[in-house]
Every structure is written in structure tokens, then in C-alpha cells.
Amino acid sequence: AQSVTQLDSQVPVFEEAPVELRCNYSSSVSVYLFWYVQYPNQGLQLLLKYLSGSTLVKGINGFEAEFNKSQTSFHLRKPSVHISDTAEYFCAVSDIKAAGNKLTFGGGTRVLVKP
């Protein structure tokens, strides 16, 4: 079984400032890692995912994340946020060897970008 912890439930940040959202996971097996974003009144949308290879993954809207196996972390970053980045962000994992893709989600981090 896996678990995902997002350490910050809310992150206020000023426009054009950098932001980092922390994600740690626990798993007895190898996992794939995902970040999803949920804008107000919408479903979740994939930002990026780590499957293998380079530990630095680039996604949509200028976001990137770094996989750190030793620290079991997959933190999400953006060097300069916009008002439109106000949303809730979810980190998720799936078991590499599991049949089918069942995601385990963290509790989410709500980002509020202030002008």
C-alpha cells in the first residue's frame, strides 16, 4: 500500500514570486508519481508525471518537479506564478507493477496567488 503526504494544506504567494509545493510518499514498491491541478469548479488535470529517467520533470504551464528517491519526495515548483495559478494541487502515486492504474492521492495544497 502507498500513502502520500502533502505537507502544506495552503500556500499563499504573491504574483511573480516562486512557489514550491511539497510531496512525500511512502511505498513498499516502486511507484510512478503525478501532479494534478484542480481549478475552481473543475475536475483534475494532469500537470506532469515521473515514470523513469531524468529526475527533473517539466510539465505544463511552467511547472516542474524533481523526484528524489532517497527522500521519497516529489516536490513541485514554479519560478514565477500568475494569478491564474490559483488552484488546488494534488500529488499522487501508482504502483508500477499493479494491474491497471489506481492512484493514491495526497490531501492537496491550495495555492492562492495574490496580486
Add this chain to the structure above:
Amino acid sequence: ETGVTQTPRHLVMGMTNKKSLKCEQHLGHNAMYWYKQSAKKPLELMFVYSLEERVENNSVPSRFSPECPNSSHLFLHLHTLQPEDSALYLCASSQYAQSSYEQYFGPGTRLTVT
């Protein structure tokens, strides 16, 4: 229509009512999912269907009854719900074969049980 659609977007029902949530995917996927999103709780996977066959039921109470008549449609039938069932219910679809595939989510149905 594109992507994953859900109807209705909002639903208010009494504890003795029966209602159904509908999800439709236009992506050619072979798996569909129901999630429950409550305030201050992580997304909870409720049901998974692959090729119209239920492959996962995460200890969901029987007052929630899923139905998947074909690979494009998924329903969640609701009856005698409790106030704690008020939540956002999200539908998703994907290709089931590998856990590396992303899931595509609908906008959700906001359910309020009075």
C-alpha cells in the same frame, strides 16, 4: 462534447430520495472511475471499471450502486444517503492496461444531502 462530462453538475437530495449521477467519456478509454472528494480529506477512490467489469470496490456502502453499461458511460445510483455523503463526486477515465497512464477527470457533481 469532448473529454469527460458529468451530469448534473449540482444535486440536492433528501435522505429518502433516489437519484443517479451520469458520466460519459469521449476519449476511447476502456476504464472508468468514481472518486469522492470531501472537504479536508484526500480523494477517495470508490469504484473502478475496466471493460465494463467492476474491478475495484473500496468498501463503499451499498447505498452507492455503480453501473457501467458500456465503456463510454458510467452511472452512480444513490439511495437513502446520509448527510456525510455530501461531497464532490468525480468521474475519470483512462486506458487501464498500465499504471503509467494518466486519468482524465470530469468536472464533478456537487452533491448535497439534506
